[in-house]
Every structure is written in structure tokens, then in C-alpha cells.
Amino acid sequence: MTADRIAARPTMAKLTRSTHPVPVYPEKILQFGTGVLLRGLPDYLIQKANSEGKFEGSIVVVKSTDSQTNEFSDQDNLYTVAVRGVQQGQEVVENTIVSAISRVLAAQTQWNDVLVLARNPKLQIIISNTTEIGLNYVEESIFQHPPQSFPAKLTAFLYERFRSVGGSKAKGLVVIPTELVTDNGLKLREAVEKLAQFNELGKLFTKWLKFHVRFCNSLVDRIVTRPTEEDKLALENEAGYEDDLLTFTEPYHLWAIEGDDRVKQTLSFAGPSTPQIIIDEDINFYKERKLRVLNGTHTLTMPLGYLLGLETVADEMRHPAMSKFVEQLMLNEIVPTVPDYDIPGMDKAAVAQFAHDVLDRFRNPHLDHLLLNISLQQTAKMQARNVATLQRYYEQFNTAPKLMAFGFAAYLLFMKATREENGQFFGEIPLSGGGILNYPVRDDKAGYFYGDWKTVKEGDAATVDAFVKSVLSDTTLWQADLTALPGFSEAVAENLNALLTEGVEKSLEKVIA
Known part of the structure; x- marks a missing residue:
């Protein structure tokens, strides 16, 4: 804590319901997880609906990691979402006090209180964001206080709900996991059903x-991130109160939920005035669009940006050659391959608009999105x-995509570990001012590449070509033989050889010329 911050804090009141009175609504939602994503997206959207008089419900949060909930109780469960960034060329600055959370319960010490909530007739919805492995099935008794895994906690809660409502149809619930797992709802359902069987909860349940x-x-x-100490102080000075739960986020947001008319009726916080919440019986378009355009671009550009000595996504977009590469790759080679449904909102125009939104997000100077974290x-x-994007490109254009091939070559160079220490592999980048930057290669295949790179001899294009063919033909890596794509292996090998012999900056300038 800086001296300035120590001096500033005593002059401010803490954000509470006394300093900022807010309405009290009935508890309609149970939420497993206290993380910033939930606070900055679902809880934020529910707050917006409450403020418009559309939902008028509050959220009970269950914290599983430890029994400390004072960071919420000290602020009467209020916190601020600070939105900063650029959207369609316009600077966005917005502070929203979120009061949608009514209380936070610690699973370890307040499990009985959680089960009591199951009897609440007004409860309608359960939301979760644990971890990617948090949805995994664990064979255990649900009658522990509390059960250990999230699916077991949920099963115990649902069983208590069933017993209290006598199997009433009207008291069923809508469960929405938000973990970044494919088919997260189906996976969670499967785990709950297995636990019901293991715990012999009966046919009626x-x-x-x-x-x-x-x-x-x-x-x-x-x-969604936590602000830096500097940003936190600036935002508190701007708002005039102290907020230890301050949540920092970009303007763009989307919550796509797979559901029918019953789900739409239950999720009354969604509607025509909230286009950021999409409820549809098929959300694969939104999954595919995000996976290919946003995530796919990150994966094909991160190695190149890092090899250039850049640290964040915003740094990439400030670099003239790198930003040009990112834009050309996304708009010219990835966007044309994304499947669309040829209906408004799910057509080529929607894919193109999303791509331009993503470029705005990449340029956001307020977010420190570290390239090494993406790696x-x-x-x-x-x-x-x-891989599917690459195959679709060939189906449409029947030629090697120039920028994808270059991005793939940069990925192979990034995976070149030069040393191993206790099972951890490290690569190195020569710095422009002299010296070497070492970086961790945090990849399950790091050892594989460490061995294969030893077959490459400096300045020997033939060994580079053989290395590339070996990697691209490995179907265990790609679930496909990428050497079967005409000209792709040759293009990757040529680019990799250029990166090795001419350097990253010069090679990049040539490929975007």
C-alpha cells in the first residue's frame, strides 16, 4: 500500500447500504461462486434488470473455498462494477453499484443455512462458476456437511428442495453453470444424476x-479483472467511497443460455432491452463464433506477439505491424470460415460485427491481458x-492461408524450449538491448517439442522442413494429418525458417506487406 493510499482511505466512507440505500428484494437465485466473472456479468445483468423493475430478485451466494465472507458482509454485499474501454469507436466509462446480492454463506460453516434456502418457494434459479474441473463427478455421500465437490453440494441442495416441495412441478429450478466447459449444463446434469444413483435417492427424485x-x-x-492498486485508488477517489470488492471490466458482454420457453419465462431478467442475454434452444452459433474469432485469433497471434517482446494484447494492438497482422488474420482468414445460420443475428453480418467488437476489446488499454497467460x-x-478453421479455409479457397501459416510457424518457434528444470521447460528470446528473456513453456506437449526441436540444425532448411512435416502429420496432436492440406506444411516450414534466420520483426513485415 502506497503512502498516498494510506492518506486517502481515512477520508472515505466504505460502500454500505447506510451510505448507499438500496431496495431489498426476495431471494430468487442461488449462486455457487464469488469470483469476479460472476460479479461482473450475471450479477451485473441481474442488477440492471432490478434497477429497471424487471426482475426484482436477489442472489444468495455460496462460497466454498473458505469460511471468510467478511469482505462481502463489511460492505453489506454491495460492490462496484467499473466498465472501461472502447465500443464502436466510443470511449465507455460507467460505474454501477451492484446490490443484487443479499447475503454470502460459507459452505464450510453455514451448510444448514444453504439447505434451508432450498425450502424457499420463491427460489427459481441456480447459477455456478466454480472451476473447469468443478463440474467433474466425484463419488461421495451428499449427506456430509458439506459435501466436498460442487456437483455433490448441488445434488444435496436439489434433494432437500425435492423433499420440501413434495416433487412439485411448480417448484422446479433452472440451473445455469457458467464454467468454461463445452456443454456445461449437460455435464453437470450427468454428474448430479450419477450422484443421485450412488446415494440411492430414489426413483421419485x-x-x-x-x-x-x-x-x-x-x-x-x-x-473481468480486479483493478490494480493504482486504478482502485483512482476509482475510489472518483466515486467518493472505499470499495474492497471493486470489479473492473470491459464494455462488451454476452451471456448465451440454451433454453426453451419455460427458461425464458423463469429468467425474467432477460428480454428485448437486454440483447446481451440470449436465450435460445441452440447456442452453438455463439459458441463457434467466440471459439474461432476471439479464441482462435488469440492462439494464432499470442506466440508472435510474445516473440516480438510484447507483454499484453493491448501491446499487440499498439504495435503497427502486429496490429495489422491481427486484423488481417481475423477479418480475411478466420471470419469467412465461421459457419452461420443465414438468419438475422446469426448470419455473416453478425460474425463480422463480432469480429470488429473483438478488435475493440483487444485494443482496450485498461485491461492487462497478459500474453503469457494466454499461452x-x-x-x-x-x-x-x-484446426477446423484451417480445414474450412481449404474447403472455401483451396489454398494455404498465408497468415495462419505464419501464425502456426510462430507457435512452433514459441514451443522451442532450450532447457528443462525439474520437469519445467523454458524458452528464450534475445532482447533488443542485449541479454536473454527466459519464459516458461506451460504446455503438456512441451517435452514432445523439446525432443523434436533437437533434430533441427541452425541454418539447415531441410531439417526445418522435416521437423514441420513430423509435427503436422502427428494425428495425436491435431486429430488430423495437416500435411494432407496442399501447400500448408511447405508454407509453415518456409515461415519458420525465415523466423529463425531473418528474425521475427523482419519476417512479420514481409508477410503483411
């Missing part, structure tokens, strides 16, 4: 679960996000 509890696949898209499990991401 299984029937109620099947017909009256709706598990929805969902997609969340918004970058985690780069190989698996390359397969999941870009």
Missing part, C-alpha cells in the same frame, strides 16, 4: 430431477480452436 429441473448449457463472454496449454488450444 430422479423423475423430478428429469422433468422439473432444467440444466442449461451456457456461454459467458466478458473479460497456457497452447497446443491443445491450437487443435480445438484452429
Whole structure:
């Protein structure tokens, strides 16, 4: 804490319901998770609906990680969402006090209170964001206080709900996991059903679960972070109160939920005035669009940006050559391959608009989106996000995509570890002012590439070509033989050889010329 901050804090009142009176609404939502994504997207949107008189419901939050909830109770469960960024060329600055959370319960010490909530007739919705592995099935008793895994906690809660309402159809619930897992709703349902069977909860409960509890696949898209200490102080000075739960986010936000008319009726916080919340029986268009355009571009550009010595996505967009590469790659090679439904909102225009929104997001100077964080499990991401895009490009244009080939070559160079320490692999980048920058290669395939790169001899194009063919033909990596795509292996090898012999900056300038 800086001296300026120590001096500034005593002059401010803490954000509470005394300093900022707000309406009290009935508890309609149970939320598992206290993280910034939930605070900055679902809870923020529910707050917006409350302020417009559309939902008039509050959220009870369950915290599973520890029993400390004072960061919320000290502020009467209020917090600020600070939106900063650029949207369609316009600077966006917005502060919203979120009062939608009524209380936060610690699962470890207040599990009985959580189960009591199951009997609340006004409860309608359950939202979660645990972790990617948080939806995994764990064989355990749901009668522990509390159960250990999230699916077991949810099963215990639903069983208590079933017992209290006598299997009533009218008291069923809508469950919306927001974890970044494909078909998250289906996966969570499967885990709950297995736990019901393991715990012998009976056929009537299984029937109620099947017909009256709706598990929805969902997609969340918004970058939400905690502010830096400097930004926190500036925002508190601007707002005039102290907020230890201050949440920092970009303007763009989307919450796509797979659901039918019953789901739409229950989620009354969504409607024509909230186009950021999409409820549809099929949300695959939104999943595919995000996976290919946003995530796929990140994966194909991150290695190149990092090899240039850049640190964040915003740094990439400030670099003249790199920003040009990002834009050309996204708009000219990725966007044309994204499948569309040829209906308004799910057509080529919607894909193109999303791409321009993503470019605005990449340029946001207020978000420190570190390239090295994006590099985690780069190989698996390359397969999941870009192999289908590459194949679709060939189907449409029957030629090697110039920029994808260059991005793939940069990825291979980024994966070149030069040393291993205790099972951790490290690459290195020569710095312009002299010296070497070492970076971790955090990828399950780091050892694979560490071995294969040893076959490459400096200045020997033939060994580069053989290395590239070996990697691209490995179907265990790509679920496809990428050497079968005419000219792609040759283009990647040529680009990789240029990166090795001419350097990253010079090679990039040539490819975007």
C-alpha cells in the first residue's frame, strides 16, 4: 500500500447500504461462486434488470473455498462494477453499484443455512462458476456437511428442495453453470444424476430431477479483472467511497443460455432491452463464433506477439505491424470460415460485427491481458480452436492461408524450449538491448517439442522442413494429418525458417506487406 493510499482511505466512507440505500428484494437465485466473472456479468445483468423493475430478485451466494465472507458482509454485499474501454469507436466509462446480492454463506460453516434456502418457494434459479474441473463427478455421500465437490453440494441442495416441495412441478429450478466447459449444463446434469444413483435417492427424485429441473448449457463472454492498486485508488477517489470488492471490466458482454420457453419465462431478467442475454434452444452459433474469432485469433497471434517482446494484447494492438497482422488474420482468414445460420443475428453480418467488437476489446488499454497467460496449454488450444478453421479455409479457397501459416510457424518457434528444470521447460528470446528473456513453456506437449526441436540444425532448411512435416502429420496432436492440406506444411516450414534466420520483426513485415 502506497503512502498516498494510506492518506486517502481515512477520508472515505466504505460502500454500505447506510451510505448507499438500496431496495431489498426476495431471494430468487442461488449462486455457487464469488469470483469476479460472476460479479461482473450475471450479477451485473441481474442488477440492471432490478434497477429497471424487471426482475426484482436477489442472489444468495455460496462460497466454498473458505469460511471468510467478511469482505462481502463489511460492505453489506454491495460492490462496484467499473466498465472501461472502447465500443464502436466510443470511449465507455460507467460505474454501477451492484446490490443484487443479499447475503454470502460459507459452505464450510453455514451448510444448514444453504439447505434451508432450498425450502424457499420463491427460489427459481441456480447459477455456478466454480472451476473447469468443478463440474467433474466425484463419488461421495451428499449427506456430509458439506459435501466436498460442487456437483455433490448441488445434488444435496436439489434433494432437500425435492423433499420440501413434495416433487412439485411448480417448484422446479433452472440451473445455469457458467464454467468454461463445452456443454456445461449437460455435464453437470450427468454428474448430479450419477450422484443421485450412488446415494440411492430414489426413483421419485430422479423423475423430478428429469422433468422439473432444467440444466442449461451456457456461454459467458466478458473479460473481468480486479483493478490494480493504482486504478482502485483512482476509482475510489472518483466515486467518493472505499470499495474492497471493486470489479473492473470491459464494455462488451454476452451471456448465451440454451433454453426453451419455460427458461425464458423463469429468467425474467432477460428480454428485448437486454440483447446481451440470449436465450435460445441452440447456442452453438455463439459458441463457434467466440471459439474461432476471439479464441482462435488469440492462439494464432499470442506466440508472435510474445516473440516480438510484447507483454499484453493491448501491446499487440499498439504495435503497427502486429496490429495489422491481427486484423488481417481475423477479418480475411478466420471470419469467412465461421459457419452461420443465414438468419438475422446469426448470419455473416453478425460474425463480422463480432469480429470488429473483438478488435475493440483487444485494443482496450485498461485491461492487462497478459500474453503469457494466454499461452497456457497452447497446443491443445491450437487443435480445438484452429484446426477446423484451417480445414474450412481449404474447403472455401483451396489454398494455404498465408497468415495462419505464419501464425502456426510462430507457435512452433514459441514451443522451442532450450532447457528443462525439474520437469519445467523454458524458452528464450534475445532482447533488443542485449541479454536473454527466459519464459516458461506451460504446455503438456512441451517435452514432445523439446525432443523434436533437437533434430533441427541452425541454418539447415531441410531439417526445418522435416521437423514441420513430423509435427503436422502427428494425428495425436491435431486429430488430423495437416500435411494432407496442399501447400500448408511447405508454407509453415518456409515461415519458420525465415523466423529463425531473418528474425521475427523482419519476417512479420514481409508477410503483411
